[in-house]
Amino acid sequence: MKQRIDGVTPPYEPETDRALHRWMPPGVTREPLMLFKVLERHPELASRMRALGAGLLVHGRLADADRELVIARVTARSGCAYEWGVHVAAYAETAGLGEEQVTLTATGEADDPAWSARQTALLRGVDELHATSQVSDAAWSGLREHLDESEVLELLVLAGWYRTIAYVANGVRIEGEPWARALPGS
Numbered sequence: 739m740k741q742r743i744d745g746v747t748p749p750y751e752p753e754t755d756r757a758l759h760r761w762m763p764p765g766v767t768r769e770p771l772m773l774f775k776v777l778e779r780h781p782e783l784a785s786r787m788r789a790l791g792a793g794l795l796v797h798g799r800l801a802d803a804d805r806e807l808v809i810a811r812v813t814a815r816s817g818c819a820y821e822w823g824v825h826v827a828a829y830a831e832t833a834g835l836g837e838e839q840v841t842l843t844a845t846g847e848a849d850d851p852a853w854s855a856r857q858t859a860l861l862r863g864v865d866e867l868h869a870t871s872q873v874s875d876a877a878w879s880g881l882r883e884h885l886d887e888s889e890v891l892e893l894l895v896l897a898g899w900y901r902t903i904a905y906v907a908n909g910v911r912i913e914g915e916p917w918a919r920a921l922p923g924s
Contacts, residue, residue: 743910745775754778761788763796771824772912773903791903794896799889802833807857808864808893809900810835810843814921815868816904823918844922856884860893867897 746754757778758770777784798805806829813822822844830840838852846852848861859880866877873881873894881890906912914920 739911741772741776741911741913743776743779745772746778747775754781757781757784757788761791768917771915773820773824773907776910776912777906790895790899794892794899798896799892800885800896802829803835804856804860804889804893805896806830806833806835807839807843807860808896810840811861811864812868812897812900813904814844815865816901816908817921817924818904818907819921819924820907820912820914820918821900821903822921823914827915827917827919840919841922859884863893864897867894868901 746758750758758774761774761777761784762768762770774784777787794805800808806825809825810822810830813825826835826840826843835843836852839857842850842852848858848865853861859877862877863873863881866873878890881893885893
């Protein structure tokens with residue numbers, strides 16, 4: 739299927755070039771992601787989104803492994819091959835997620851023995867949010883065994899943020915990055 743909104747293309751205007759590079763993590767030399775190029779079609783919206791996205795990715799309270807597990811699960815459950823593929827390729831290994839775990843974010847259940855008790859609690863919370871936009875008392879208790887108040891609030895925002903990103907990427911049908919991983923089953 740053809741991408742519905744083209745991303746901005748080089749040569750970029752100076753402000754667009756600065757904005758695109760603000761989206762990318764420090765020190766990354768690859769071309770900005772197509773998601774960012776599409777969002778730059780609406781610079782004001784992109785600027786507002788970038789602040790929250792960068793805050794969650796770079797300045798969050800959740801451990802990297804927790805953050806990437808949540809992102810992978812949300813994007814997999816949302817059928818967002820684009821964002822799942824980008825995140826697992828760029829962050830999963832350095833965050834400490836093993837190959838089996840990466841695959842299980844898309845194909846497995848929260849109670850799989852590959853997960854620690856903490857990971858199981860995170861996955862149950864994400865799965866309930868995805869299915870019902872709610873967190874049951876049992877899932878909340880599981881989360882609170884492992885996360886403090888600020889971390890659980892961040893988890894809720896992180897899950898919602900990546901659901902939003904999934905809506906954008908899936909709605910626009912953003913084509914996958916050539917270096918990204920393929921979502922199992924897609």
